[in-house]
Amino acid sequence: MTDQMQMSETTPPLGADRMNKGQPVPNPAPTEFGFKLLATDGKARRGEVFMPRGTIRTPAFMPVGTAATVKFMYPGQVRDLGADVILGNTYHLMLRPGAERVDALGGLHKFANWPYPILTDSGGFQVMSLAQLRKMSEEGVEFKSHIDGAKFMMTPERSIEIQCLLGSDIQMQLDECTRLPAKEIEIEKAMQLSLRWAERCKTQFGDRPGQAMFGIVQGGDIPRLREESARALKAMDLKGYSIGGLAVGEPQAVMLDILDVTCPILPENKPRYLMGVGTPDDLMEAVSRGVDMFDCVMPTRAGRHGLAFTRFGKVNLKNARHKDDPRPLDPESDCPAARDYSRAYLYHLVKSNEALGAMLLSWNNLAYYQSLMQGMRDAIEAGRFEDHKAEVKEGWARGDMPAL
Incomplete structure (x- = not known):
């Protein structure tokens, strides 16, 4: 493992020459945290979140590194795919290896060999979903x-x-995330508690020029509660705003309705982050409503379970129809995992429960997600976001790629 890690620091991963086209051009590092809106197309926004450790090009997808690692990926691979930022989880890292230990070892960036921006969530969702009693x-x-x-x-x-x-x-501020469906009185109680906790988090965070604390809009599937939460957080004048509680089992239509209510209230000059979402279609629809940032375990979790995301839609590599298929997932992809391995081989790896199968499919999926985000950024700048969205969805609807 040591030899592999040393090699990754000096030698670019396979395909890096093809895949770093989307990397931002280095500029002198800013000393402050901020957001710059570069272009709009309808409600869709193209911008940059900047800070001393780097710039996040938005719309942005953040690979999830729950326990200081994006599963089955080297940090250099994640970066070369075009990721400007990764996510870490407060709940998991406080339990193991411990926040004080990470601090003593030089902080999470050094610990994880990721010198670029890192976002941490508060641990509230994991407490709700994982913790006992x-x-x-x-x-x-x-x-x-x-x-x-x-x-x-x-x-x-x-x-x-x-x-x-x-x-x-x-x-992220600590919040109480309520699973849906829930009674309105329970949702309102959790939303109000989250607002009081946001004030306490803001006080504890203090003045940190190169860093930011985001508030989290709560309110379940009740529009008036979402509006109240968004307005109260806006009044706190935070550096960014998250929309939480929308990856907890509700239909997509409910999520989109809540975004239609919430996004127009949030400041135009601050980044907007939809937490824990989601499918490629979720991302495109949310961007069209004004969201800037996303995270989700879906691409890596799906990869570990034999599911690939492509511009032709989803490909289930557990399906026996792939066992004699010599085609790659996508011969035109910049990602070697999609371009250089046959579906028959990927099927074999998945059915044999070989780690390489999870590695290749996670690589493919993260590459697809980053390509999707780059396509949206380009389309917003060109003023053709809605046409681009229709074209991408048409590709999904047509289904699998034609025979070679």
């Missing part, structure tokens, strides 16, 4: 680790303290 109060949330049952108390102040120890560039 959680108990919510005004002070915070008491819970037991899903790993060993150890008891912890996560307050808004402690969430920010952990994220500061990790050294992330963009940090």
